[in-house]
Amino acid sequence: MELAQELEEIDRGGVHMLVECSPDGAPAPIDVVLVGRHPGTGRDSFALIELKRWASVAVGVRNESKLLVPGMKREKAHPSDQLTRNADYFFGENGPLKGLQIEYAGFSYLHNAHVGDVQALFAPGRSTSPYSMYFTRDDRVELHRELLRQFDSSSGATSAELLLQRMGVRNAPxxxxxxxxxxxxxxxxxxxxxxxxxxxxxxxxxxxxxxxxxxxxxxxxxxxxxxxxxxxxxxxxxxxxxxxxxxxxxxxxxxxxxxxxxxxxxxxxxxxxxxxxxxxxxxxxxxxxxxxxxxxxxxxxxxxxxxxxxxxxxxxxxxxxxxxxxxxxxxxxxxxxxxxxxxxxxxxxxxxxxxxxxxxxxxxxxxxxxxxxxxxQEQFRCGGSDAYRQWVHDLLGFSGRDVDRWAPDGLMHVEVADSPEELERVIRREHDAGASARIVAGFCWPWNKPKGHVRRLVKDVRIGGWHRLWNAWGDNYCEHGAPPAKLWGVDPAGIDQIGCVYSSQGLEWDWCGVILGDDMVWRDGKWVFQKGVKRREKAVKIWRVRKPGSFDPEVAGSAVAPEVFEDCVRNAYHVLLTRASRAAVLYSTDPDTQAYLKDRVGEVEIAGLRPTWENLPEVARRPRSQRGGKPQQDVLF
Incomplete structure (x- = not known):
């Protein structure tokens, strides 16, 4: 957007932008909140911005305190009045920044207007509050000066995370x-x-x-x-x-x-x-x-x-x-x-x-x-990103709309891995650094029961030469301390297995790798749903894939109607795609679907915006809970 370009032009790209910011209790959503560090005091600095696309305005006919905007039927509230009400709340005793030593400001930016076309903003009797500043496309030099007065060149990541937490958007998992x-x-x-x-x-x-x-x-x-x-x-x-x-x-x-x-x-x-x-x-x-x-x-x-x-x-x-x-x-x-x-x-x-x-x-x-x-209606998982929730709905076909290419919003990160090996490297790297992380997949491989008295697990999930374990069948721990499926998402040893929809429902992690299997593939502009066929390796008594597709015994049976099967598979991926609180890493086993995901996610800016544990400010790092694991003497070998 235009405001982001202005910040980049004056070397203030580290200032964070929260778009359509809606603290609970605010009179109205705030178009943009800029967050960074003040160059004079070093305090956290916040600026509330009213963004208007108006090219011209006139004094209201029915109500002179309002504005007449060409193309709009109703007279509009004056931007400074909107901004003052929001600022009084935002920076006041009931707002999210109550009790903090901060610097703050606010102004309106009419990036499509020339100053001569918006003289009604300055009509006699208009407000002269601290939030009555206006900038048009003719005032870019003055706009740059105001931004430089309010923000230095350092990152606003820590301040932005603090604001999100105090607004209740970034609730702890x-x-x-x-x-x-x-x-x-x-x-x-x-x-x-x-x-x-x-x-x-x-x-x-x-x-x-x-x-x-x-x-x-x-x-x-x-x-x-x-x-x-x-x-x-x-x-x-x-x-x-x-x-x-x-x-x-x-x-x-x-x-x-x-x-x-x-x-x-x-x-x-x-x-x-x-x-x-x-x-x-x-x-x-x-x-x-x-x-x-x-x-x-x-x-x-x-x-x-x-x-x-x-x-x-x-x-x-x-x-x-x-x-x-x-x-x-x-x-x-x-x-x-x-x-x-x-x-x-x-x-x-x-x-x-x-x-x-x-x-x-x-x-x-x-x-x-x-x-x-x-x-x-509000969204608290997936970083509080309404944009990501809507993107997932569009991607899976719930909304009936074409899915737009993902536009990073600073709350949720999405990328597509080139291989299961790359996906695992990303997830494990974040897990080892301290983030909570798991890999989940569609139910597209048979789930074999643990073998023998030691409860040895079989590497059921097989993509080329990449073979991994499903979360463990049953209620008991398995060989090498592998947790049962019901504890897979919280036991530290669960990072070594792949979770399914049944073991991940109700849980969330900072980073989640999602493998889309052959039960849902993209063909000729629509999703196609497939049931798998398995084969028995008699010598070792293990089930393997004969024909790719769904192997979920609850939904892939012949008695399940096609439309019910499709709904269940689609809903399962909705669950899996909404388990991440910061970043989702996607991969499809089907080449056409993988290409479609790549196209809809687009190029990913790896540096800076990627919410790796290393990139997160200290205030945003929530060490994962370490409780879990069965006492060593209770593990059977």
Missing amino acids: LLNAMVSSKGEDTVFTLRGEQKRAAAAVRMAVERLSDAPGEDLLTASVWKEDAVFVIRGGAGSGKSAIGLELMRQLALQGHRVRYASGSRAFDATMKRHVGYRDRAFQDMFVFFSSFIKPPKPRLDLLICDEAHRLRERSTNHRVPEEQWGTGPQVDELLDAARVTVFLLDGRQSVRPNEVGTVELIEDAAARRELSPTTFAL
């Missing part, structure tokens, strides 16, 4: 935040609709927890219940709401449980966060844990990843006659006075996952209840 506090402190900065949803649930729990009829499941009791549906995409903060509600209400003495359909998420919370804390571990359960309703009923049941609800509850650890006989959603509603469903339809990756808003609404209606629904 969910797992790191929970480990650091073990769920006992406020560790998530809830914003906007998150706050409203959490407040509504808290009020309902406090209102209903002392209601009569606690032990009887009758229609009269149901009328006292409350149901909430909180929808949002990957990284929109659904789990943050759920975990914060669990923490707050459990500390107040309420009976709370946190249910999910993910073995990886459940194991992570119990083994990694609630290490040796039985009371904390007991709060985490599965959807299938309520075949028999608890007595007394829970005050609050939080159902995370509710898109993974099943038609009925099963439990292979007990006889089939003890399995659920009715809809699983009814069991969850029976279990608590207040039930919260957190769901994202784009993360449903199995045909038998039936959790939808309509399913929950129908079940609630049978109890004469109407769910309260919240829709989360």
